[in-house]
Amino acid sequence: MDDVKSQLRLDENEAYEETEDTGYHPKAFNEFERWFKRQTTIHGRRDLKDLLFKMLLSVVVIIVCMPFFMVLIQVGTVGMGVLLGSGPGQGLDFFLSTPGPGLQGGVLNAIAGTAYLVGIAMLVGVPLSLFGAIYITEYTRPGFMRSSVEFAADVLAGIPSIVFGAFGFTFLVIYLRIGMGMLAGGLTLAFMMIPTVLRTTQEALRQVPMSLREASLALGATKWTTTWKITIRAAFPGIITGVLLAMGRVMGETAPLIFTSGNNLGLPTSVTGPGSWVASMPYTVWSYISDPRNYVNDKAQATALTLMGMVLLIDLIANFISRKVTRRLV
Amino acid sequence: MAKGTTIEVKNLNTWFGRKHILKDISCYFEDNCVTGVMGPSGCGKSTWLRTINRLNDTVGSFRMTGEIFIEGKDIYAPTADVYSLRRRVGMVFQRPNPFPMSIKDNITFGPKLHGINDGDELDEIVETTLKKAALWDEVKDNLEQPGTTLSGGQQQRLCIARALSVDPPVLLMDEPVSSLDPLSASKIEDLIVELKKDYTIILVTHNVQQAFRVSDRAAFLYLGELVEFDKTAKIAEAPSDPRTEAFITGRIG
Numbered sequence A: 001m002d003d004v005k006s007q008l009r010l011d012e013n014e015a016y017e018e019t020e021d022t023g024y025h026p027k028a029f030n031e032f033e034r035w036f037k038r039q040t041t042i043h044g045r046r047d048l049k050d051l052l053f054k055m056l057l058s059v060v061v062i063i064v065c066m067p068f069f070m071v072l073i074q075v076g077t078v079g080m081g082v083l084l085g086s087g088p089g090q091g092l093d094f095f096l097s098t099p100g101p102g103l104q105g106g107v108l109n110a111i112a113g114t115a116y117l118v119g120i121a122m123l124v125g126v127p128l129s130l131f132g133a134i135y136i137t138e139y140t141r142p143g144f145m146r147s148s149v150e151f152a153a154d155v156l157a158g159i160p161s162i163v164f165g166a167f168g169f170t171f172l173v174i175y176l177r178i179g180m181g182m183l184a185g186g187l188t189l190a191f192m193m194i195p196t197v198l199r200t201t202q203e204a205l206r207q208v209p210m211s212l213r214e215a216s217l218a219l220g221a222t223k224w225t226t227t228w229k230i231t232i233r234a235a236f237p238g239i240i241t242g243v244l245l246a247m248g249r250v251m252g253e254t255a256p257l258i259f260t261s262g263n264n265l266g267l268p269t270s271v272t273g274p275g276s277w278v279a280s281m282p283y284t285v286w287s288y289i290s291d292p293r294n295y296v297n298d299k300a301q302a303t304a305l306t307l308m309g310m311v312l313l314i315d316l317i318a319n320f321i322s323r324k325v326t327r328r329l330v
Numbered sequence B: 001m002a003k004g005t006t007i008e009v010k011n012l013n014t015w016f017g018r019k020h021i022l023k024d025i026s027c028y029f030e031d032n033c034v035t036g037v038m039g040p041s042g043c044g045k046s047t048w049l050r051t052i053n054r055l056n057d058t059v060g061s062f063r064m065t066g067e068i069f070i071e072g073k074d075i076y077a078p079t080a081d082v083y084s085l086r087r088r089v090g091m092v093f094q095r096p097n098p099f100p101m102s103i104k105d106n107i108t109f110g111p112k113l114h115g116i117n118d119g120d121e122l123d124e125i126v127e128t129t130l131k132k133a134a135l136w137d138e139v140k141d142n143l144e145q146p147g148t149t150l151s152g153g154q155q156q157r158l159c160i161a162r163a164l165s166v167d168p169p170v171l172l173m174d175e176p177v178s179s180l181d182p183l184s185a186s187k188i189e190d191l192i193v194e195l196k197k198d199y200t201i202i203l204v205t206h207n208v209q210q211a212f213r214v215s216d217r218a219a220f221l222y223l224g225e226l227v228e229f230d231k232t233a234k235i236a237e238a239p240s241d242p243r244t245e246a247f248i249t250g251r252i253g
């Protein structure tokens, strides 16, 4: 016990001496050096263990972060080259032109296609999930029905996206005879979105304090008015955040689209039927990256970079909304 | 301007599921005075209050027998309209719960529900109710600010103003100051005394001193039974039931 104490005192003294010893180095470096010394000074077996453990953890952290940086560097450098270049299908042209002969042009078809597909998915998926969540949370009592819907949604949210693709193909394309194209693709994405949006909306509604609803009822409002004017209003930021996150997720999905949306080197001309085949950004990344031509591979990276940027932007907006409003409500 | 009305409770029994909460309560609330309802935690004070504006109806397991008359009309009669009842019985909750909207919208929400849409009239209501709630001077320049940005005490006064916005003759208050600092609490106590000129007020509290300070008549509820209901001064001086005495001297509760 005494030993440890004297040891501690010693450490303090050392630290003190070190702080005295400034002036030789630039400040930041000096601080780093002190920090590093503190981390690596070994006073006994415990410190050694500590140091080894710290090193192990640092290595793990580096390994964990590496893929992220590698992806960023690879996609970033190659993609940026295309986005900033000035050749055909580079620079602004990359966003504004369709691939054209030899896939030399831009990827407007993919960007517009993703916008159409996600647009349809939101148009169909968001209202369904919202009404579903509102009904379940506000108008049913806890019980078998509520828990089975929640269970089903949780299971669906965890199902691999290729399964949704297969379902979209067999059910929408073949069984309902919608055919491949924009509608089938969009609806498949909607199916993917519904469980997530339903659950996040439910969670947002549940966060609304009961006494807020009661205050409205106590003023003579109907249940309906209370739900629409008070509860949903209070839950709105959470709902929007959930919708945006789900939107960001389905934007990057290839698997649900492979069998349902088809592909298109131009822009679709209709919502159903043969003219409705439509490209999408993830699908384009996939097909461009497996192309033998180098400049097409580069365009795949640029598309991926654009997609990442878009998803990042959406996530940032979602994050901003949820943080800003949590502050306001608490 | 509303004037308070009387409330008569006859043989009221309530249950949540199979739990018998209120046991055969009969009493008469005078108009234009403050009735304090005291009792230990969990004895059914809130439940009692919430039968008077039928807020318990929203709880699935709630069941009741007996009658409650406001101005002689049975509020649980099959033909009674729960929405107009709640308009006539305002409620203030334990924790300030302003709606997530501007101060002004918080006040106009109620009147708009009941068909008042004229801008000038709404402005007038905003001003008079905020003045009644002693909040006007503090917020008159920031009416568009979110109600949730006010301090706790201000929020509670906003909630009182909101309850007054539909001009109810009866005001139910469920421990309205228990979550506030002493200064805000005493402000609101003063406000309650001021308001009783125009309203019938039922104030739930488990703070005996507060009940004595504010109320004209007091009820003591113990394990769902109405043990005592009398003039506050009488109860403070000489409670007729030993349980009441034990409670006000701090031995139970």
Ligand SMILES: Nc1ncnc2c1ncn2[C@@H]1O[C@H](COP(=O)(O)OP(=O)(O)OP(=O)(O)O)[C@@H](O)[C@H]1O
Residues within 6 Å of the ligand: B016, B021, B039, B040, B041, B042, B043, B044, B045, B046, B047, B048, B059, B061, B206
């Ligand atoms: N929604 C509900 N469902 C089931 N039981 C309930 C419900 N609300 C209240 N109770 C029960 O009714 C009893 C009385 O509750 P109540 O809230 O009326 O007490 P209270 O006197 O207001 O207590 P406090 O002073 O703590 O607010 C408690 O035992 C409580 O568990």
Ligand SMILES: [Mg+2]
Residues within 6 Å of the ligand: B045, B046, B047, B174
């Ligand atoms: Mg209570």
